[in-house]
Amino acid sequence: MSILYFFLYLLLVTIIGLLYMGAARKITAHIQNRYGPPVYQPILDVLKLFAKKDTASHGIMHSLGPVIAYTGIAATLLFLPLGNHTPLLHFNGDLFVVLYLLVVGPLGMALGAGESANSNATIGIARALSMMLGYEIIFFMATLPVFYHYGTASIYRVIQAQGAFPDWAAILFPISFIAGLFALQGLMGEKPFELVVAPHEIASGPMVEYGGKYLGLLQIWHAVGIIVETGLFVDIFFGPQSILWFFAGTFIVFFATVIVNAVMPRFRIEQAVRFYWGLPLLLSILGILQVYIWR
Template sequence: MSNINGLLSLKLLGFSFLSMSVGLLFMGLGRKVTARIQRRLGPPFYQAFLDVFKAFSKSSITHNYVMDLGIIMSLGGLIATAFFIPFAGYAVLGSSSIVIILYLMSIGYLGMAMGVSASGNPNATIGISRALALMLGYEIPIVMIVMAMMLTYGSSDLLTFATAQQGGFANWHIFKYPLGFLAIEISFQAMLGEAPYDHMIAPAEIASGPMVELSGKYLGIGFLLHAVQLYVETGLIVNLFLGGASTWYVFLLKQFAVYFTSMCINAVMARYRIEQGIAHLWKYAGTLALLQLFITRLGVF
């Protein structure tokens, strides 16, 4: 509590814009990547920025105060989560507890879910329902991997994990916890809502699900939400498995590498049925993560 002061506020302000811009940049690049895989030209890499500006400048419709509240809460929550992600070895709040990150992320989801539910469109709600159901699928493997690391280091600080991997490739957790990395890659796909786990958006089935009723600045915030989500989740994986980074551009590159992989998979996969999706997550990611946790647990005795 003692370190709350004006400077921290400024830093946080900076970080919130950093997370948003990095996410938007990735979104633009991602669209480009997908387009190239599909042999298209694709939009320019700054397209996402343009979209957001445009969305914010248009007038929008709302149905009730819960919608406003939910949308604000969602982005606010995710940005707050982004503060806890160590960026290039720097934790702005001085704390980067992984448990806080995992839980704080939920408030972003909750806000989003609440906002779009309040729009009253059943398609949006179906999307939310699917997203939440899927969450039960991917959270458990992630938690198990995180616990495996916590077992090793006796700490739940993300920064500790990142610094422990300093000093060359060989120290990266991707090699130390190969099973775990596989599991978290699968889960990550679901976390981002990319194929084969894109049930939440599923444009063909439920008309983009949660987004269906959003317009103008609401849609803009929705975009930003996705952007921050990208920043948070790629940042999480970089810190967990890819050795973190000591300089900002390396960190960004690693983040993009993670996103790039995900986009490649997304571009070539079809969609599961929703219960298949959960079952697969448990079956593959879950088993791998459980194995990893078990092995680590045996090592720690």
């Protein structure tokens, strides 16, 4: 029974993620003075992709790549508290479990895309991994003061320790929060850090050789990814006390990134990495200093 509950939970989050993607397209379209597709369009896309026959595969790892990617993000989701709502098998959602599981997704995609022997895909992966050297560390450093302040490594306990509006970690640690926002933009792979996919340069990068059900899996990976990434951010900085607040928070954060995405141009890869090693790094270090001073 509980296993069924799991599947339903996962399905729900996937659908919500897809709806977010649709919303993003709609928002972008409005900013660019277009009408845009309906919000549920991504769901239709995914269904269509899954239904497609005759998909090209370059080998076993190429096929398994998207599977592993979705595995990784789904497992992460199961360790991430959605506000005060926690899945069955959680143990207070330890930060490091989440952070390390979060990498499984990109790794799976990278392994799969690598086997296709398409240089575009490989370049995309190289960019993705290099970007991690930028945003992951900033994200980590931005969240560290929060965990240190509340004396726990559990995301769930961090949420519980925060209260309603003025007790948010975002307000306690504004500098870290801003650094975290920078990192989130990279984590989501939105412009100006949209280097991995970069359709105009490397033909959507790792995705270039994927079609049909593989692309479908990657789509739902991306959809859950949106929830997990923004959710992690919201959990840590806003401490949502209910699942509704959680989704509201994620949507607001996502909305912000989408707007930035819509109006920004794209960095070059070395610019992006170097950017992260500038101001955001400084901010995150300042955030750490702040928690030291507070204590």
